[in-house]
Structure formats: C-alpha cells, structure tokens
Amino acid sequence: MKLVRLISCSMLICAAIACKHNEAEYHSLKEKIDEESKSYHDPGISSEAFLGDVNTIEITEGGHSFLIPERKSQMQSYACSECHNRPLGQMQQKGKSKRAHWDIELNHANSNAMNCATCHNGDNMDETLSLTGNPIDFNRSYLLCAQCHNSQFEDWKGGAHGKNIGGWAQPRAAMTCINCHNPHQPQIASKWPVRFNSHMEEERK
Ligand code: HEC
Numbered sequence: 185m186k187l188v189r190l191i192s193c194s195m196l197i198c199a200a201i202a203c204k205h206n207e208a209e210y211h212s213l214k215e216k217i218d219e220e221s222k223s224y225h226d227p228g229i230s231s232e233a234f235l236g237d238v239n240t241i242e243i244t245e246g247g248h249s250f251l252i253p254e255r256k257s258q259m260q261s262y263a264c265s266e267c268h269n270r271p272l273g274q275m276q277q278k279g280k281s282k283r284a285h286w287d288i289e290l291n292h293a294n295s296n297a298m299n300c301a302t303c304h305n306g307d308n309m310d311e312t313l314s315l316t317g318n319p320i321d322f323n324r325s326y327l328l329c330a331q332c333h334n335s336q337f338e339d340w341k342g343g344a345h346g347k348n349i350g351g352w353a354q355p356r357a358a359m360t361c362i363n364c365h366n367p368h369q370p371q372i373a374s375k376w377p378v379r380f381n382s383h384m385e386e387e388r389k
Pocket residue numbers: 259261262263264265266267268272275276277282283284285300301304309
C-alpha cells in the first residue's frame with residue numbers, strides 16, 4: 185500500500201516539475217542535464233587568463249598532471265654556486281660579524297629535527313636535498329615537504345590543500361607549497377577578521 189502511494193506521489197511531483205519547463209526543449213531528463221551542465225565542463229575560460237606573467241612548469245604526481253609556478257628565476261640568490269663553489273667550511277669565516285644569509289632564520293620543527301643541512305646540500309647548493317641524500321630540484325621543492333607532510337601533499341595533489349589558480353579552469357594550475365609557506369618559517373600567521381571601526385567613523389563625523 186505504502187509503496188504504491190509513494191510511487192504515485194512521486195509521479196505527481198515529477199509531473200508538477202515538468203509542467204514548469206518548456207517540455208518541447210528537451211526530449212528527456214538526461215538530455216536536459218547533459219545540455220545544462222555543458223557550461224560546467226567547458227566553462228570557456230582558460231587558467232592562462234589568471235596566470236599573468238607567471239612562468240609555469242608541468243608536473244605529474246600520482247596520476248594528477250598540473251602546472252605550478254617555476255621558482256629558480258624568482259629566487260634572489262640563485263644560482264647558489266655563484267658563491268658556493270667551495271666547501272662550506274672554507275666559506276664560513278669565524279669571528280666575522282656579518283654572516284651571509286643573516287636574514288634567514290629557521291623556525292620549523294625543532295633544531296634537533298632540522299637545520300639548514302636537512303634541506304640544503306653543502307656539496308651542491310643548486311639543488312635541495314632529500315632525507316636520503318638525493319637531489320631535489322628547487323622547482324620541485326614540494327617533494328621536499330612531502331617527505332614529512334604526506335597528508336597535505338596528498339590533499340594538494342588532488343586540489344584540496346592549497347589554491348588552484350583560476351579555480352578548476354583548464355589547464356589546471358596550482359600554487360606550490362612555498363608560494364604560501366616560507367620553508368624556513370612555514371607557519372601561517374593567524375588573522376583577525378576585518379572589523380568595521382565604528383569609533384573612528386564617529387570621530388570623523
Ligand atoms: C652572494 C654569495 C652567496 C650566494 C649567492 C649564496 N650563498 Fe649561501 N653562503 C654564502 C656564504 C659566504 C656562506 C658562509 C656563511 C657565513 O657567512 O658564515 C653561506 C652559507 C650558506 C649555508 C650554511 C649556513 C649555516 O649557517 O650553516 C647554507 C645552507 C647556504 N649558504 C645556502 C645557500 C643556498 C641554498 C643558496 C642559493 C639558493 C645560497 N646559499 C646562495 C654566500 C652565498
């Protein structure tokens with residue numbers, strides 16, 4: 185009994201919905217869905233419109249292919265080997281008051297777990313260094329982060345962590361880890377919501 189009522193009821197609802205539209209436009213519900221969702225699959229815009237003059241490289245990770253910003257041309261002190269052409273020990277001058285890279289302070293994990301040499305290879309500064317001693321190109325520094333932050337890396341590959349440039353417009357382009365997190369101090373500062381200052385408004389009346 186109940187089932188019959190349910191069916192007839194839903195048929196009534198369907199009929200009511202169908203009446204609101206111009207039935208002649210579509211031959212079936214499927215056709216209507218296909219037609220009206222076209223703009224989602226092909227929005228007619230390209231992510232290139234949002235990239236501006238950012239140079240990108242294409243990467244493929246875990247079946248996902250997308251663009252990320254290129255880094256080396258953006259880094260102030262690249263190529264490192266312009267200065268790092270001899271062993272670090274010879275470059276470090278004891279008692280010198282002005283140290284190179286004085287502006288870089290490490291505040292990431294604790295000093296037992298991490299120091300400069302965790303990520304930078306004194307023998308070849310032009311590439312970063314994996315925990316097992318393999319070189320990682322500066323343009324792919326997300327692989328460095330992925331060693332210890334796998335869950336964020338997995339999310340990022342799928343598009344859930346970090347930002348896609350131009351939303352889901354094709355070709356997919358995403359910010360890379362260091363675009364948002366300074367590798368030396370990766371914390372993102374907490375922010376207060378913007379507040380309307382009614383007091384200031386009063387004073388200016
Ligand atoms: C303009 C020259 C110059 C450039 C370019 C340069 N370095 Fe250095 N770097 C130095 C000098 C000099 C030292 C020795 C540190 C000191 O003054 O005690 C040094 C030291 C370092 C150290 C060791 C720091 C420490 O406290 O143990 C790291 C790591 C390092 N550099 C990374 C890099 C990387 C990575 C690049 C490229 C992205 C780079 N450097 C580019 C001059 C340079």
